[in-house]
Amino acid sequence: MASRARRTPASVLLFSNGFIILWLIIAAFPFFWILWGSFKVELDFFSIADWTNALTGKNTETTYGRPFTGAGYYGAFVTEDFWRNGLNTLIVCFFVVCTSLTIGTLGGYALSRSGFRYTFWLLIIALIFRAMPPATLVAGYLLPFFEWNLWGILPTTIVVLVAINQPFTLWMLHSFFQSIPKELDESAKVDGCTQFQAFRHVIIPVMWPGVITTGLFSFLLAYNDYVVTTVLLSENNRTMVPQIAAFLGTTYTEGNVMFAVAAVVSATAPLFILVLFFQRQIVSGLTAGAVKG
Amino acid sequence: MKHRTFFWFFLPTGLAMLLFIAAPIVSVVIQSFYTPHEAVLVTVENCGPFGCKEETTIDQEATRELREAEPLGRFAGFSIYLDRGHLAVTEVGQAWQSSQSVGEFFGKLGNLPFYRALAFTLTYTFAVTPTLIVLGLMIALAVNSLHRHLKGLIIFFSLLPMIVPPLLGSLVLFWMLDSRGILGSAIQWLANDPGLSLKASTPLTWIMLIVYGVWSSAPFAFVVFYAGLQTLPSDQIEASQIDGATRWQQVRFVVVPHLMPLVTFVALIQLMDNFKVLEPIVGFNAEAHAQSLSFFILNDLSGETWLLSSASATSVMTLVGVAILLSPVLLRTWRDFKGKQ
Structure with a gap:
């Protein structure tokens, strides 16, 4: 060199x-x-x-x-109560990451350990789901959510974001679990563990690097989402991104552009810190999918 | 793994996708064939001192009852797909017959909202994707020749445009490109035209959005290609040097073929993502000049009343577009899969 x-x-x-x-x-x-x-x-x-x-x-x-x-x-923070939106974002991101990782690890692990043909088709279906613009789905949510009084609240948005997150999470964790040798849990099963016990005692202790990387991307997806949060949250429950979009309508007329500017900076700052600490994981996550093909 | 065990492991995630991705698609497809009930009209004869008059009024109660009984509305078949807001079959037919040239026909097509959104989405997707791949490759090659300590720093700053929410990233650029902003005034000064505003012109708005798209996605291509360059076998490069390959030839015949699988991967991911383009249009406040399919759908849902049938019809056609985009990849995967058996 x-x-x-x-x-x-x-x-x-x-x-x-x-x-x-x-x-x-x-x-x-x-x-x-x-x-x-x-x-x-x-x-x-x-x-x-x-x-x-x-x-x-x-x-x-x-x-x-x-x-x-x-x-x-x-x-932004005192007059317009932007801190409330920051809190909502925090709640949404926390629960999306936790739920999405919990069910995603189980599914991704199963996909990587089952040799049957349907795992291939499930992954292809996940890829198709990954390609669909979230905007095409929201029209389907509105009517039932409104009928059942689920519209406008944070839990609904969290569940929808978790589901939209799943295809990506599954692909990423699937390729990660494939890099963990099968012999590890096979030998645990020979020793008399059930599949779940093998997962619990053998796989969970070694899976954290991949889970943290996937969690970072789940976090980013929830934090950056605009479509779902705009359509499904009521005015009082807005997270930061839709609130900034809402600022645009009001501030341009009132001449308070600086509120929106300050809000944009405040919403960007946490991501700077995130990249600062997790740069290695983000880079490895971006390339993981590519190397596996 | 046994079928049973697999089922229980996969159940939570499978259920989430089934309920919140698969079911909404079915619901969107059904909704796109229905349209809200028209108001029930009643005609009453009012007889006064000056004779009798027939009056038509809306029967509020009957209308509400009908809407509650059948919340989906009445069956409309393909009529929503064919109306003026979507495929606009009648208008297209008229435009075809009255136009003298193909150019005039496409000009008339551009006035129909759905075709305008489709045109922008496709232009954006197919302009941004190749550009960002080339730019990402150039950055990766340049960074790869740098000293080790500098690389981390450059990767940190390169990640920023990609990692910030698209709406915020586009807002930052929009404020810079505003005619009073720092880049906007610089462009006015360069073009020597103090009245120049990027927002006011359709072609310039499109270019602005495409520049944003490349800016925000090039880091992804850069990082992936950079990782690929780390696995480039040095003996191949050396062999080509011994054979007298120039620097350009080394890149063209050794590096690019080595990175080709990654180029396909980046192209696939970016085609899917750019087809979803929505936030830049909101951030750049550009809906007067450019609308994408996603924006078109959201526009129907953001008003006082939700135009669910119209949004659903656009959604279904967008999904058809995604399927067409994805079909080459799916076909190839399927052939590979068949080949393996």
Whole structure:
């Protein structure tokens, strides 16, 4: 590798490094810009008079005496009660991840250990389900949920998100369990364990890396969902993403764009921290499906 | 594993998918053939001092009773699929007969909402997917030649566009591209046109959405290809170097064939995901210029009254689209499966 690197001509090196720097700017700059801008007033955030105002915060200083202000955050969290939506997101994500992992591990384990032909068809059906846009399903939920008074509350949304999550969870855990040697639970069964006991005492202790990776993706799916939460939650129970979408309608008319900006930053920040700690797991999860084919 | 044991292990997840994915599809298909009852009208004869008049009013009670007795509505067959909001058969026929050229015909087709949504969804899917694959491959190749310590940092920042909720990511870009935002003003300055607004023009809006799509999905392709590059056997590269292959030829004839299975995988996942496109349109506030099939469905459900039949008909046609997209993969998997036996 080193010998090849030494042979790389300067022009190629310059081009590839320049390209990476360009990509880094494209990928990361919007986030730094919005974080910086969220502490300004709207006139600086949308710097129409002079673009340097966005950096120096001239209008912010004339309004508040300082180049930074927490007014957007105050507006979002205190005036608009955005913390409530944050709490709802937390509840939804927690229960979706727990439920989806519990039933997903059982199903994924069974799929990886059963040699019969129907496991193939079940996985194909899961793939088809994975391809279907969630928007096509929501029309089917509304009528029964409304009839049975299930519409608008968090538990319904959690159950629906768990179900929509399952195809992906199954595929991921299936390929993960296949990488755990069959001999492990076979030998436990020879020693007199039932299938469930073998799973409980032999597989569960070694499955955590794969389960954590899958859990991360379940979390992201629940956290990022827009369709299901928008259609199935009532106004009081909204999670963060639909609430921000709802802000757009009201804030553009009231001129409180900074509320929405602060809310966007607040909703993005937890994900930064997540990537910071779990980067390795996320990367391995993304590639796991690909390597298995 | 015995059938019985498998059944109990698989039951919870199977039940969840059956109840909340399979059953809604059935319900959507049924709903798409029904339409709400029309109001029951009664005609009463009012006789006053100036003679008798016939008046037609809505019989509220009878209407409510009828709607409660048959909540699905009345059977409408394929009429919802064929009406103006969907396949618009009559309008298409008229457009075909009155148009002089094919271009004019497609222009008229573009005025019908369903065809407009379909056109945008397909354009988006087939513009974004190849672009992001090429971009992801380029980033992966560039990052692979870097020093080890820098790689982790670059992967961290590269993951961000993909990991944030699509609605938030598109909002961030939208505010930057706003005519008062930092990129929007930069583009105005570059184009030397102070009145230029990306939001106001349909082609520019489409480009903006496609740029967002590539920005948010390229990291996925990058990470997958980067992982694939780690398994590239170095002796193949060396052999090609000895044979005098240039840098470009090495990439073209050694690296790309090695990554081909991964390209297929990324293309499949991204085709499925881009076909679902919805959040960018909400985030970019672009529904006046671009609507996708998913947006079209949600639009029917977000008003005062739910237009369930209309949303269901669009859903069914979207599912048909997904099936067509997926069919080559399914056919190949099936052949592989048959071959193995």
